Amino acid sequence: MTMEYRVGHYFKHVTMIDVLFKNADHHLRRVASLGGLISKDANSMQSRMV
16 A cells, blocks of 8 residues: 555554554453453342342
């Protein structure tokens, strides 16, 4: 991709963001490996409130 086109500039930025912060798949796997967004403790606390 050459820098003659504007899309080349955006492509370069998006590629660097992906390299620096990883992509969505990486973060979804990380959240899943940590037990998800809602922990078991939060579920038991919510059932006590109702």
